[in-house]
Amino acid sequence: MKLSKVEDARNPAHLHRTLALEMVRVTERAAIAAAEWRGKGDEKAADEAAVAAMKAEFDRVAISGRIVIGEGEQYECDQLYVGQKVGTGAGPEVDIAVDPLEGVTLCAKNQPDSIVVLAMAERGGLLNVARNDYMHKIAIGAAYPPGTVDIERSATENVTALAAAKGVPMSEITAIVLDRPRHAGLLEELRTAGVSVKLLSDGDVAGVIHAVNTEDTGVDIYLGSGGAPEGVLAAAALRCIGGHMQGKLILDTPDKRARAREMGIADPNRVYDVADLAAGDVLFSATGITDGSLVDGVRLRRDSIETSTVVMRSWSQTTRWIRARHAR
DSSP, X not given: OOOOHHHHHHOOXXXXXXXXXXXXXXXXXXXXXXXTTTTSSOHHHHHHHHHHHHHHHHTTSSSEEEEEESSSOTTTOSSSOTTOEESOSSSOEEEEEEEEEESXXXXXXXXXXXXXXXXXXXXXXXOOOOTTOEEEEEEXXXXXXXXXXXXXXXXHHHHHHHXXXXXXXXXXXXXXXXXXXXXXXXXXXXXXXXXXXXXXXXXXXXXXXXXXXXXXXXXXXXXEEEEHHXXXXXXXXXXXXXXXXXXXXXXXXXXXXXXXXXXXXXXXXXXXXXXXXXXXXXXXXXXXXXXXXXXXOOEEOSSXXXXXXXXXXXXXXXXXXXXXXXXX
16 A cells, blocks of 8 residues: 555655555464463464464455564574575565563463564564574663663662662662573672562563553563563564663673674674664554463353554654454
8 A cells, every 4th residue: 555645745654554464464363373272281282273374364455574583593493494484575675573472381380471472573673582592681661761761870879870760769769670590699789789589480571561561561671681582573563552661681602792793793792772772754553462461361162252452653752552352
């Protein structure tokens, strides 16, 4: 569908708003496929089902797409690998980051906050990171001045500054942290400072989004390390809804640093902000597999299937929640 001259003048970016609905169809289809495996304890089968469904739906979308963050390298997986072309080829050139099943363990155990996540940007708009790379991350809501927190400071310094900016005692600050052994020291530091901690068993992207939606979630700050791809996906969401985030890649081996150089990362110690991770016109879509605080999970009914999706766009700063019923 061609933009009118008026729309084209108002929207210099080339991602037409109708692509948002196409993204919803992609994440919906992957979520429905994964939902068939909820609670069955087979993480591999659930992930494979989501990947196959996502790729099949991508093949129907009128884009010239390129996967920049996916399931792995071409030699590591069959579909949605880095560099793979998706879409019909007749449409805008876009880069795509996907997590067909974020919270694979959550899905296998039928626990909250398992989602399908997809971000799309103009070509070159998403930071290229390897699937197995990790990243230090910090995120807070948009209401605070830039520089309120900094990833190079200690956790105590950051929560102290955040409490001062919010005008509350430290005991009223809540941090969200992935529940991992590597965060034992961080958790001890936060609790010693008097901060309340909400632990995530999985679901890094949703965790960052929770941290910037304080009024809805009661969470003030995200701290800790997690997957670098999830950091880029979270930044794509924050480009649309607002919020401050910094990320710093953990390139602690020669092989990781060499791989990063191949992907265009010249400075292994660089601190990235939201716009560095996801630039230009950005679209973000997430569909729930299991119920969560971001979106509801898939409802498998006798004659129909219901899905719940949040879809966002950076250019218009629009967030939509879409509840759909699909014939079964």
